[in-house]
Amino acid sequence: MFIVKGVYAVKFYPNGSVSRNKNSFTMPLNTEKGVMAFIDEQKPFESIQILNADTKEDLTKYFLGD
Secondary structure (H helix, E strand, C coil), rough: EEEEEEEECCCECCCCCCECCCCCEEEEEECCHHHHHHHHEEEEEEEEEECCCCCCCCHHHHCCCC
16 A cells, blocks of 8 residues: 655646646555556646555655656
């Protein structure tokens, strides 16, 4: 199980209107596939941190690279 924490960035529709304002989130996810789907669907982020829920190990570089 994984915990994804961070701050969403402002997201715009193609016509220029705002879809989402900047706000923080904490999302528990069960699988690596779920983490990747969440990242792809919810981009952009101001900041993001991905943790192993059991060990609290930071796995952000594992999922996003350098």
